[in-house]
Amino acid sequence: MMRGTNTLIGAVNFVTFLISIPILGGGIWLSAKANSTDCLRFLQWPLIIIGVAIMVISLMGFAGACYRLAWLLRLYLFAMFFVVTALLGFVVFAFAVTDHGQGQVVMNRAFLEYQLSDYSGWLKDRVSDPGYWAKISACLREGHACSKMTRYSRDPTTGLLVPESPDMFYRRNLSPIESGCCKPPTSCGYTYINETFWAAGAGMVVNDMDCTRWSNDQQSLCYQCDSCKAGVLASIRHSWRKVSVINIVVLVILVIVYVIGCAAFRNAKRADNDEPFGENRMSKSRPSRFQF
Numbered sequence: 001m002m003r004g005t006n007t008l009i010g011a012v013n014f015v016t017f018l019i020s021i022p023i024l025g026g027g028i029w030l031s032a033k034a035n036s037t038d039c040l041r042f043l044q045w046p047l048i049i050i051g052v053a054i055m056v057i058s059l060m061g062f063a064g065a066c067y068r069l070a071w072l073l074r075l076y077l078f079a080m081f082f083v084v085t086a087l088l089g090f091v092v093f094a095f096a097v098t099d100h101g102q103g104q105v106v107m108n109r110a111f112l113e114y115q116l117s118d119y120s121g122w123l124k125d126r127v128s129d130p131g132y133w134a135k136i137s138a139c140l141r142e143g144h145a146c147s148k149m150t151r152y153s154r155d156p157t158t159g160l161l162v163p164e165s166p167d168m169f170y171r172r173n174l175s176p177i178e179s180g181c182c183k184p185p186t187s188c189g190y191t192y193i194n195e196t197f198w199a200a201g202a203g204m205v206v207n208d209m210d211c212t213r214w215s216n217d218q219q220s221l222c223y224q225c226d227s228c229k230a231g232v233l234a235s236i237r238h239s240w241r242k243v244s245v246i247n248i249v250v251l252v253i254l255v256i257v258y259v260i261g262c263a264a265f266r267n268a269k270r271a272d273n274d275e276p277f278g279e280n281r282m283s284k285s286r287p288s289r290f291q292f
Helices: 002-038 045-066 070-097 122-128 130-142 166-170 176-181 209-213 226-272
Strands: 152-154 161-163 191-194 197-199
Touching: 002 045, 002 070, 002 226, 045 070, 045 226, 070 226, 122 130, 122 226, 130 226, 176 226, 209 226
Parallel strands: none
Antiparallel strands: 152 161, 191 197
């Protein structure tokens, strides 16, 4: 019986080790996104920590099952409960902070535009903090977030490569950061010259502060605009929602694995104590004299 229980616990821990891989992969993917676009490097650490913790805990369960160390199995179950609780808290937190905010459809534009007023909560306050936004905007600038927007088309008359026409640009599906940080808002009425160079138009909207924050300086552009902050928030929301879906699936599997592990450990304790299954372990201290 004990051998079969150890085999079950070993198999369960092998599953948990496999489960830790997509969690750790999700954290690494968020880290890559942070380095290239989002520039929020603190977001991936909870996932990476949870993934590494599950790996360590699964190895702990292997050792406890192989060497029949009851104290190590108890520690394994306690640690697994803590990880399941932490992962559940992270999933709830991720959905809570990314609950609000979506891009707005603009007439005659294929891309969406983003406004900071559409977002609320802790993540918005974190991104909008002047000190932290200075780091994010510097990261976007140093990462050349807008330089990849440049596209050329061949002029049919001269055969030379020229910047794409306004109609071609307006049909592009821009990323949230490209839409919010690399061009002025459409409502400002700027005239398109190329992707990151716009001329002030006659119908410029002056009540939108982003219209005055825009600069054709390639080191400035709209990195100080509220629309850029909203674009970063939209990019984070998209990334977190993808990872959270994976985490929900992993969480369900972890709960099942934890329940199986608890049942296997309880059965192992019964086997060690020579307790047959289904027998009532309660007995009277003074049995009745009458026997039927």
